[in-house]
Amino acid sequence: MKAKQRHPLIVGAFVLTATGIVTRIIGFLYRIYLSRLFGEEGMGIYQLLSPVLSLSFSLTAAGYQTAISKLVAERTATSRKPSLQPLVLGLSTSLPLSLACNAVLFFFADAISAGLLQEPRTASMLRILSFSVPLSAVHSCINGYFYGIKKAGIPAGAQLLEQIVRVGCVYIVSSRILAAGGTPSISVAVLGLTVGELASMLLTMAAVCPGGTGKRSGRRGRSWTAPSTWWAWRARPTSSFASATARPC
Numbered sequence: 001m002k003a004k005q006r007h008p009l010i011v012g013a014f015v016l017t018a019t020g021i022v023t024r025i026i027g028f029l030y031r032i033y034l035s036r037l038f039g040e041e042g043m044g045i046y047q048l049l050s051p052v053l054s055l056s057f058s059l060t061a062a063g064y065q066t067a068i069s070k071l072v073a074e075r076t077a078t079s080r081k082p083s084l085q086p087l088v089l090g091l092s093t094s095l096p097l098s099l100a101c102n103a104v105l106f107f108f109a110d111a112i113s114a115g116l117l118q119e120p121r122t123a124s125m126l127r128i129l130s131f132s133v134p135l136s137a138v139h140s141c142i143n144g145y146f147y148g149i150k151k152a153g154i155p156a157g158a159q160l161l162e163q164i165v166r167v168g169c170v171y172i173v174s175s176r177i178l179a180a181g182g183t184p185s186i187s188v189a190v191l192g193l194t195v196g197e198l199a200s201m202l203l204t205m206a207a208v209c210p211g212g213t214g215k216r217s218g219r220r221g222r223s224w225t226a227p228s229t230w231w232a233w234r235a236r237p238t239s240s241f242a243s244a245t246a247r248p249c
Helices: 002-047 050-060 065-080 085-107 109-116 120-130 132-148 154-180 185-209 229-235 240-244
Strands: none
Touching: 002 120, 002 154, 002 185, 050 085, 050 109, 050 120, 050 132, 065 085, 065 132, 065 229, 085 109, 085 120, 085 132, 109 120, 120 185, 132 154, 132 185, 132 229
């Protein structure tokens, strides 16, 4: 009986640990590729986006994932079916804020790049990156829902997919530019980050929609169950968008 109770814990810990290791290996190789492709100057310009990214994430997503996870876990403990109400409430606040942040970054990119970042070349990157803010907010809130019902497999899979899509997008776009005789700019890396966020959001949305794994509870999908909401929250960054503020990939 005890072995059966420990099985979800072991599997959940293994899924989170394995995903974290794989994504970090991919990220390590990706950083090497970026540094060789864009050079030190390009990577330095990319790092200038970190303050804007950190502030945007703090305003639109930080805290909502934790709150949703806690509320969903509490309601699931008192009823057999997980409740989507905390997720809806979280999205109703986080999504409008993220869209407003998206608009500010897009329309005031020139002012932010020249006044705050002191680098006008970041204006185009800010416009591209602005679209990743609502994408990150949505998938962060949905991740909180899955952590609340103790299904860490979906967030882990979304994290891995985001990393793979990001690297693949940058590689394909930069390869085509080089094949055409051009020189790819660091904006390609920003595009890859945004496309990766889009892929991650679509995966989590598909999982939480009717018919997705988010509707199944109980013994089904037990192999994806995390040990606890706390462990799932501590096992990975709040989102890949947040981790991108600390490193160039």
